[in-house]
Amino acid sequence: MKLGLQLGYWGAAPPADAPALIAAANDAGFSAVSTAESWGSDAFTPLAWWGALAPDLRLTTSVVQLAARTPAACAMHALTLDHLSGGRFTLGLGVSGPQVVEGWYGQPFEKPLARTREYVRIVRDVLARAEPVRNEGPHLPLPYQGPGSTGLGKPLRSITHPLRADLPIWLGAEGPRNVALAGEIADGWIAVFHSLRLAGLYEEWLGEGLARPGARRTRADFEVVANCQVTVTESDDERRAAVEFLKHVQAHYIGGMGARDVNFHANLFRRMGFDAAVDEITARFRAGDRAGAAGAVPDELVDEIAVIGDEAHVRAGIAAREAAGVSMLLVGCRTVEQIEALGRIVGSASPATGLSRN
Template sequence: MKLGLQLGYWGAQPPTDDADLVAAAEAAGFDAVFTAEAYGSDAFTPLAWWGRRTSGIRLGTSVAQMSARAPTATAMAALTLDHLSGGRLILGLGVSGPQVVEGWYGATFPKPLARTREYIDIVRQVWARADPVSSSGPHYPLPHQGIGTTGHGRAMKSIVHPLRTDIPIMLGAEGPRNVALAAEICDGWLPIFFTPRLAPMYKSWLDEGFSRPGARRARSDFEICATANVVVTEDRSATLASMKPALALYLGGMGAEDNNFHAEVYRRMGHTAVVETVTRLFRAGRKGEAAQEIPDELVDDAAIVGDPGHIRDQIVAWERAGVTMMVLRGRSVTQLRELAALVA
């Protein structure tokens, strides 16, 4: 089992301890550090900033939102950072949700699977640098032609030769068709709410992708880098309670009321009644009550909280469920060292 550090995206202000966390993670043998983006900080700049102080740890976006950049722009950012880091980049991509895509980026959300397939194909063309990059669309036509264009566009190759022509791409995916797509065209899957209890269901989704003609990977060389709240504590109840306000936001406040991908994940886990109650309360402005309606069992499904023996047992369970990397939310240097020792 590998370990990853999840720095996430910034809140109202930049974090002050990320440099210490990244250094501690590399010293403790962590395999990768990941950053994210929503509608504030971006995913690439922090990796470049902290990556310059490291030498071996891989640098991943988890995730870079596809609507934030044209596929060629994402390919350029990845190519550049891969050069600067000596070949340590992981490009994690995700479609985000309709509220962000249409409300923040001014793009359209429908057909996310088709857009993802087309987007990744263009990114890989840039890195391969075998031919000028072209795409028949319909989502990202290159060269862009037709009404409103000059007609002067032409297919081009990247000026810069990539350090690696096949940088790993991982997909942030939650639904069955998106997970299957990750298995078909990507090098890894980045689940945000993973539970070993549903391992057979995940396996069926992944196997659907692996079985498709031309699939890039087999199960044996495909990475599953699952983000998890892992906390060593003797007070499970208090720790689980502290996680509930954030979960209430994901279950009840993310996306639209009738189109919340995170809520769907927990419905598949069997928590439909809780999700409905939390959503109703949260959207009525009763956020504290919404958090109180979340049972410990729901939190525990996708978190690992307890004494060292329980942590070790659960890490084994996650590994048996197919997870190849536990991506931990770093709270302190001491915590990172403690968790690295437990996994070892």
């Protein structure tokens, strides 16, 4: 199992201790450092700023939102960071949801799978630099010829030669069709929340995509990257505090990260079997009772998507996810001590080789 340090998207302010955390992850044998975006901080700038602090780590986004920038602009970010990092960058992409896409970015949300397919194709064409980039698809036409067009648009090829034409692309996905699409057109899948009880379904969905004509990867070389809060605790009180903190986080995702009837995170927890809890959390959150919404999150739900406990419990939880097909856990450690503890736990599982950084 590989570990990645998830620095996520920022809240009201940037994390003050990021440089120390990144240095600790680099020294502890972590494989990657990852950033994300929602509707505040962006994902690319922190990696460009912090990347030099982590000379042994992959730099990944998990995720950048498709609607935030055109595919050509996204490819420019990717090829630039790949050059600056000496080939350590991995591009993680995600659609987000209609509230963000239409409410924040002012872009249409319709047909997200078809739009994703076109987007990834254009990014790969930019990186291949085989010829001037064109796209005849209906969602992201290049050159643009829609309303307001001058008709003067010209297909272009990147001035800068990308360092790697096959720069890895991961897709963040939650539903069966999106996960299958990741298996078909991407090099890896980012699970926003990974559930062991759904592991068999995940493999079916991925297998469908990996079996499609023209799929890029086989299951053997396809990466499954799971966001997972992993916390080593030394007492029941510590464990209880960590669980309660995550209940507030999950109440926000379930009750507030989407519309009442269109919330992909809520749908995922329904697939896990938490229908009644999702209904109550949503009702309380939307009524303004955030504390009540957090209180309605069952301990079982937290335990399904996180690993919190003593070293033996954490070791077993990580092993179970590795057995379920996860190749990297993105962990949101916020102290150097937690990073060092996880490095020891995962490193000791393979004493001959330690952690892989690849």
